[in-house]
Amino acid sequence: MRDGVRLATDVYLPGAPGTPETGAGDTILIRLPYDKSGEYTFIPLIAEYFTARGYRVVAQDVRGKFRSEGDALLFVNEVDDGYDTIEWITHQPWSNGRVAMWGDSYYGYTQWAAVASQHPALKAIAPRVTGTQLGEPVRPRPGERTRPVEWAITYLYPVTYFHSRDAYFWELDATERPYSAQVERVLDELGSRSISYDQWYPRAVHLPRFPVASPFDARPVPTLHTIGWWDNCAPLSWADVAEIEQRPSWALNHFLRIESMDHEAYYLDDAEEDRVEERTEDQLRAELPRMLEPALEFFEVFVRGNGSAGDIPRVSWNLAGTEGMRADAAWPPPGARTRSWYAAPGTGGDGRGRLEPDAPTTETTVEWTHDPADPVPSSVPNAFAFLLHRPDEAPIGARDDVLVFDAEPATDDLDLTGPVRVAARVASDGPVMDVFVRLLDVAPDGTALRIARGQVQVTDATAPADVDIDLGQLGYRLCAGHRLRVHVSSSDSPEFIAQPGTGEEPWGARETVPNRQRLLLGGSHPFRLDLTVAPTSEGAPA
Known part of the structure; x- marks a missing residue:
């Protein structure tokens, strides 16, 4: 060189x-x-x-x-x-x-x-x-109430792959805080610092x-x-x-x-x-x-x-x-159109909500507790190899800290071809709130495959915030008889760094406090799921 x-x-x-x-x-x-x-x-x-x-x-x-x-x-x-x-x-x-x-x-x-x-x-x-x-690393921007949620790999990768010539593999214990102290123990055992880690933590040098x-x-x-x-x-x-x-x-x-x-x-x-x-x-x-x-x-x-x-x-x-x-010639394919589903409270005794083609006229609030000591677990041990495991995520929806909304089964094959977004109004009794939204394909046997996801972090979360969550892009056929399902939660650990509930920087946080989270349904600020549907696809509400 x-x-x-x-x-x-x-x-x-x-x-x-x-x-x-x-x-x-x-x-x-x-x-x-x-x-x-x-x-x-x-x-x-x-x-x-x-x-x-x-x-x-x-x-x-x-x-x-x-x-x-x-x-x-x-x-x-x-x-x-x-x-x-x-x-x-x-x-x-x-x-x-x-x-x-x-x-x-x-x-x-x-x-x-x-x-x-x-x-x-x-x-x-x-x-x-x-x-x-x-x-x-995520760069907070002054004056913005929303920003991306930080991946744990942001801080783990410099220690595993870019500490020195070799690679050093170890697992983060998501139950032991502060996470930064675990890194320091690894560096002490190796006997040297990682300049790549030190440029990003505790204060990122970009x-x-x-x-x-x-x-x-x-x-x-x-x-x-x-x-x-x-x-x-x-x-x-x-x-x-x-x-x-x-x-x-x-x-x-x-x-x-x-x-x-x-x-x-x-x-x-x-x-x-x-x-x-x-x-x-x-x-x-x-x-x-x-x-x-x-x-x-x-x-x-x-x-x-x-x-x-x-x-x-x-x-x-x-x-x-x-x-x-x-x-x-382009993405999304020409002629693709946007169709929306709206979250509504459930009518049964199972606590599940519904996804419907029309927004509820009545405004209601649903709540859940984010407990940093018992976060919603990531569905795979290695986020980079999701399809190695191809997990059934239906059991995650059985947790009390995960909201579940189900659509009716598709009457015909539904081809989803383009961007996926969610608009919602949220709030918390804690200072910082993470909102995770997962879109699932639920088969007739009840198993659920995650097909899209997105997440956003809200600061000053005690005041209601309108969030626009990008769930990425889809090229996916929802087969007749299958249904769409949405999971809403406040953690996905250890893939993402779970909020401690105190507002403290989460990688170095020592104490944790449960937060009560709120999501608005219906009225003037409905929870809306926007999907892009192929022009030839049936089974989508008009």
């Missing part, structure tokens, strides 16, 4: 072992912090797949990780290091000067960083399940990631942008999509792909034998075509110049619950 630091880099050349293909060719660069030679990311198998198509593959441990020199500092060195690595590639005898990039999560982020570096040799990127603001305000201020680079319907980081991806749509030159170079997968590339339609935490080499190889062929088709056009942009669909997407990919 320009400062003399050396980054460990593997080069894979096409051809039989010992007899690499002669001459120069196109290169695919992968820059990651998860060990370029390890089993977790199986880069050697990916490189084998790419080289079989004639590409040179360069895999690199980012600065400070595994075999690379330098400090393990999240995000801030990736622009310059990306530029210097691409520059190095262009001077190698096996390179023809054209470079593409591929990868998931952090090694999707390194692609956006390389775009921001504006190296002219970067011809195309294929970032998956990532975002330009990946891992950034070091600049990009030399410009956003990668989208840089020269547009053709991008195949892959999002998973069940990716917990999907909100970051969709935020980038919204930014790109405001920039015509970037929008012309942007191609969207949306799949029924989570962050760790488990799919909704995976066979049970493939729904395992440790996948065999044969299982991984079987996944490679689905994972890599879209990028290869994209690079064929934008790196090798074979074909035209019109050969690639602007939006390729899977309607979850159906087979195959669909193609559209």
